[in-house]
Amino acid sequence: MGMTNEYQVTGMSCGHCESAVRGEVGKLEGVEQIEVSAADGRLVIVSTGALDDAAVLAAVDEAGYEATRI
Template identity: 40%
Template sequence: MSSTDYTVRGMTCDHCAGSVTAEITKIPGVTGVQVDVPAGRVTVESEQPVSTDAVSEAVEEAGYEVVSA
């Protein structure tokens, strides 16, 4: 198991969290996503490490931006 935290800019509500979760869970190997909207933090759990680029692309598809991993 692998777990990585990302800082995401632009999330303000539960709808934001749902959008980000939906996009990240499409990445092969992802087993869980936890979003902390007030902290702007997303934790991605996966079978194997997932590339930061893949997570960034998924977050951007949801309309937000990864600012650090």
Template identity: 45%
Template sequence: MSQSTYTVEGMTCSHCVSSVTEEVGQIAGVQNVDVDLATGKVTVTSDTDLSIDDVRAAVTEAGYQLAS
């Protein structure tokens, strides 16, 4: 198992959390997505290391962006 943490900008409510969780959760190999609304931290547990491009695309699809 691999665990990675990302910072997502623009989330303000529980709907934001749901959107990010759903989109990131659809990436192949993802087992769990934990979003902390207060900090913007998204912790992803997966079978293998994830591509940052895949995570960025999922977060963008949800309507948000990864912090640089």
């Protein structure tokens, strides 16, 4: 079973936003599953091991949004 990390993401408003975040976070090593909700402003990542929070935040930033770990 993987590790779960949850983040609050600000600025998302639609499916395109969700896709952008999913695409960037999906490039990170060890990511198994990604759930993104623009309506809730949530990002949930299931990974094979511990993720570097800075890498996740940088990926979300690259997609054009801002995130904080919950």
